[in-house]
Every structure is written in C-alpha cells, then in structure tokens.
Amino acid sequence: MAEWSAVRRCADLERLGVFYAFMKVLVRRLTLVVLRPRIEGRENIPASGPVILASNHLSFIDSIIIPLVSPRRVAFLAKEEYWTTPGIKGWFMKGFFTGIGAVPVRRGDHRAAQASLDTSLEVLESGVAFGIYPEGTRSLDGRLYRAKVGVGWLALKSKAPIVPVGIVGTDEVLPVGAKFPRLIRMTLRFGEPFTADQVEFPGEAVAENSRARRAVADAVLTEIQKLSGQEYAGVYNERPVED
Template structure:
C-alpha cells in the first residue's frame, strides 16, 4: 500500500493536472469487492490513465523479470511496477498465461480490482482485435463480474513505437458490469468461453467506437510487418463486428 500511496502522491496529481483525463461510467465500478476491468489496449500509457480515474487500486500482472532483475536497475524496476499497481505473474502453473490466471485469481479472492487487456497486446493501428478467452475463463473460475472499459486518446499521447506523441485529453469509459454466472461450471467449454469473450469485446467496441477486426492482434502485427492487408474479408481476418 505504501507504493500505491507513493504513486498517487508523486505521479497521480501531475497526470491529472497536465492531461485532465475525462471519465464516464465510473459509477459502474463497485466501491468494494472484486471485479475484472477488461479494457482495449492502444498504448503503454493505458495502465496509467485508467486507474487514475478511480478511487480504488487496479492491479495488473507483469512479467516476473521486472521484479527479479538484480542491481540498482532491478530495484528501480521493482519499485516502479509495484508503485503503479502491478504484480508478477505466478509461474508455478507453468506457462505465462496460466501464471497470469493464478495471480489474478489470488487478487480477486482478496476482493481487489483486476485489470486485463483481452487482446493480449497493444493495437498497432488503433483497431480493436479479437479477444483471447482467458478473460472469460477467469470470470467463470473467480465468479466475478466483468466491467468493459474503453480508453481513448492514449495512442495520441504515447503512440506505438514512440515514447511521447502529442498532447490530448484521454477519455476513459466504464460500461455496465457483465454477469456470466449463468455459465457457472462451464469454464472448460471452449464455445462458451468464446461466446463470453465476444460479448465482452462487443461492449468494448461499443464504448471505444473502434473498428473491429476478427483476428488476433499478434497475427495482425505479423501481417503488417510483411506488408499484407489484414482487412480484406472475414476469411482473412477482415473487419466485422464480434458476436453480441
């Protein structure tokens, strides 16, 4: 908690004064109790501005290496990431994705807010990409609501591939909580997980007003690097709305 307090004292007021982020729907986030905040991901600055608009701590998971690097650099990294509300991935489950689920479930069991980016990586072109089903599995296993979130304008402040961009006022929009308790016990059904994830992504798309591409962001980045067009049609991962 000391690091969280330090962040708000040292960093929060400056970000508020300089960027004056706008927020809507904050009343949809409970003042206590666990919930998953599922957001679009346009910039590395997303995890700074989204929590800044809430009175509660929002925790994300980060690579364990950020917390275990030796020396002064390692200490500075660890201090910064702890202060900005991030915890290391628990790798006891083997893979990074399994470790993220384990870490998230521990946080939610303690009644905290957990932040996640279903796309898995930042959008390279401002579009919204297909969500990975980990968010659905987490919601069912932890038995908590999912609050869709749209962060707009952070890709102007900090564009992909750049440290700084142009000044703008970021906007954070929180949607109404999504309850998936009707699917309890079906966390291993891949069709149910896909349906839940698409419902979450649809709400994020509606809040963010981004163009949706039915393709994973990592694949879209690969195609972009090879100068291929990822928006030719649904068969090639083209533009269409996720199933609501």
C-alpha cells in the same frame, strides 16, 4: 504459487509508503492536471469486492492511467523482469510497478499463460479489482482485435462482475517507441458491470465449457467496442507481447 508469492514480497515495499504515495498522490494529481483525461462512468466500478476491468489496449500508458483514475486499486499483470532487473534501474522499476498495483508473472509458453490466469484468479479471490486486456496485447493500428478466451475463463471461474473499459487516445499520448507523453487529451469510459451468467451460451456456466468461455469473451469485446468506437479487426492480434 510463485507469482503471487512475489506479489506478497512486493507488498512489503508498498507498506513503506514511498512509491505508493508517489503514484497515488503526486502522479495522479499531475496526470489529471497536465493530461486532463476525460473520465466517464467511473461510478460503474463497484466500491468493494472482486471485479474484472476488461479494457482495449492501445498504449503502455493504459496500465498506468486506469489505476490512477480508478476510485480503487487495480492490479494488472506485468512481466516479472520488472521485479528482477538488478541495479538502480531495477530498484526503481520494482518500486514503480509495485506502486501502481502490478502483479509479476512469467511469460512465454502455454504453461506460463495458464499460470498467469491462475494468478489472476487468486488476485480476484483476494477481493482486488483486476485489469485485463482481452485482446492480449496492444493494437498497433488502432483496431479492436478478437478477444482471447482467457477473460471468459476468468469471469466464469471467479464469478466476478465485469466492467468493460473503452480507452480512446492513449496511442496518441504515448505512441509505441515514444519516451515521453504528449499533451493530448485521452478518454476513459467505464461501462455498466455484468456477469458471465448474463451471457447466453449452450451448456453449463463453468470455465470448463469452451463455448461458454468463447461466448463470454465475445460479449466482453462487444461492450468494449461500444465504449471505444474502434473498428473491429475480426482476427487475433498475434504480435509478440512486449508490454
């Protein structure tokens, strides 16, 4: 498909080693030394094979800090404009997002949303760790919003284990609209992995079962809340996706 083909093209840049080395060596060390994030439960991430890292979402920096502190590469979806913007700015963005393992996708209507899920599934089937935000977009008020069922579909379809992730403090490190991070310690907690078939729901454990998708999505959010300690909003976060 188009999105995954774009990833393969971007992988050619990664082979050059420039941005990958920059992100995984220099930036990782600077992040750990300067921001000093507290990291708990990193050993819960399987060393190999497909895995879904399902996290709450407070700041743009979430998609950068999770891959940097993870013991293995983590792919996140990112809007394809990061790969198609012309000029020097576009070249830098393409290299940057390729270096942190981001996957380009088109955003917009329902078909684009399903295409994103299909791309996510293909990433998982290739054996990569995949990061997803069940809420769909960043929380502006710090509360935890209801999970969209896409994470349930992905877990049921891929049968990959889910590692819940609770992030605390990244909204203070890099608030919405800020250009530079503040030196405030953040915390990342990786919970114990579980699979979709461990969740109780009526009917078959298949992605086509709408009640199964909802039950798995809710179970994922419950585990995230235990790690993040956020207040649960109980509604969807319908703010337009900008990150």
